[in-house]
Amino acid sequence: MKKKRACLIGNPNVGKSSIFNTLTGSLQHTGNWTGKTVSNEIGLFNYQDTSWELVDLPGTYSLMGESKEEEIASDFVLSNDYDLAIIVADSTNLERSMEIILEVMDVKKEIIVCLNLIDEAKKRNIFIDSKKLATKLKVPVIETSAKEKKGFQELLETMNNYYNKEILEIIHQKKITNYCNYILPKINETKNGLAIKLLLDDNWQKKYELTFENLKIIKFYQKYISKSDIRNSYHENAIKILDGVINRIDEVEKKEDKIWNYLFSNRFLSIPFMLILLFFILWLTIYFSNIPSSFLFSFFESLEQPLYKILNFLPNYIVDPLILGGYRTLYWVVSVMLPPMAIFFPLFSLLEDYGLLPRIAFNLDRPFAKCGSCGKQSLTMCMGLGCNAVGVTGARIMESKKMRLLSILTNVFMPCNGRFPAMICIISMFFVSNNTFLGSIYSALFLALFIVGGIFLTFLVTKILSKFILKNEKPIFILELPSFRKPKILKTIYFALKEKALDVLKRAMIISFPAGLIIYFLANITISNLSLISYLQDFFNPFGLLIGLDGAIVLAFLLGLPANEIVIPMLLLIYSGGSALVEYESLESLKLLLIEHGWTLLTAFNFLIISLCHFPCATTLLTIKKETNSLFYTLISFIIPLAIGITICLITTLIFS
């Protein structure tokens, strides 16, 4: 067998990953955002007598780009460490792919151009004369459609029997040609593209290990040449090549595009429409997660006794902490976290792949722009309502580092699904009763008020932070609005679960088991007849009373660090002096217990405030650490909401007394 290596290169969002998956039979997630692939993906497959290694490069518009992904792609292309370059172009917008095609042609002779999404182009009345394009470029041009699995046989044949003796020579502007002709013999190279890269990129000059003499020459010419010179030069070539190749007969708008465009851009309909859409997702998530949640809970609970039996060869003082402490906290967290995530992530991914989310980001950009961020933050905020760890991960959709940081640091102001139940239960106990239909609407409105408060805080903190964080970065906001594409439903769901939900869940599990052990020991180790918990409670009491709470509440939030869901069970444990987490029996008994321990309206109100504004849960903190790769920002994300929460509570306490 012959061994060969090929690479896939092209603009972001043109379907490179789909081609990669079809060829290698692997399942890499593809999305309707730009820039899904951030590092080289490698796949292997055999076709007839050749064993291919296929490298999927991150999407890039040009080899001159400066971002990390663009650099990975251009380094690989220029390394010449491959036999064949397959350039994937978007047939619905071939003009845009021309720069990368021509740039690669300037460094490599063995090239295949794939006109991908050809079926979609035809639907939109865009016709491309691929034969004419092939004759002009003097390279094979193949029409492919990953969706209809068209053109792959031809692509494989062409790859295996590749033979090309000459390729179109790109005629650059005189100045560029002169410089190239001068530099290339000195470094024993022949490819114009390499000389151009050396002339533009300081990093490459270092990577290439030029001699001192040559470096001096290149540095000299560098002053007289700019990226826009090069771009214009390629652009002129592209115009000549495309002349007579593309024929657009009054491009038709797809029917579904028309409907969505109307809904999204109508002045009166657009905002209510989006809010309804977001509300609907949220409602689905909360409504449908209750049943599997309680099912999971009772299932895991029923395993407690069998586990005891299995472990009965161990002494009690080991088994009790393991089961009542570690295991119980673990399944508590899992059964409240898993169902909403399993619903929320796939739903969001489907909307993302369909292309609706960029439109929401577009419509809501203005208010975010005023705070130094951008419309995409509205999406991470929504994800935060599901789970803050998800919102933090979701901030990857922002290209600008500054905006990304801002939305990561403020995500905690959106109360997540783990905080809702506790907030609702306090609201219905102390403020409006939940028994009647009207009552449930009032309590929903009351909760909505707190969410609005959270949104307000998000804007405020974003605005303030934007003055301090990376203040010199002037982010560019360019939002591509891809046309709507039907997502691959099963595949999207599978990947949303596998890549996002399980990832977050894994982190939650790692935290909750040891945390459960700690809680158990605190509740069960006693010094002169008092548990450690009650000592801690006494310790925090003065501070708790100062901000209108009490020691138990402060301690419950601190020990609830692994997951917000356990704050109320924790509180119960502290008040009742129990030894393990238990669910409350009824709202009435809980209310009685709370009032018995001195709860007033102020306590309940401040509890709600602190629920909204306190440090993110441990899972979210770990995620922030991973996403920002900085201990400093993780610390900030811990301190800011806490400081705000304490301040507000201090103020309300002062007013109240």
Next chain:
Amino acid sequence: MKCNELEIKEKGKIKRIFLDEQKQAKLFHLGLTPNEEIICKFKSPFKDPIAYQIKGCVFAIRNEDAALIEVEK
């Protein structure tokens, strides 16, 4: 006239671009080059940003950036 002054469905021909190099490079890849035809596709409810189309590509930019693109009807 400035690009952000185009009304919905109005077409313009790009004359000059005054954006800084970095922004220009990004927009270049969306097809924003002199002599290209640009169409105002739709506006967001706040009238900023505005979505434009050049050839097959629809993208949104903020008005402060669009104001630096000179077009001719």
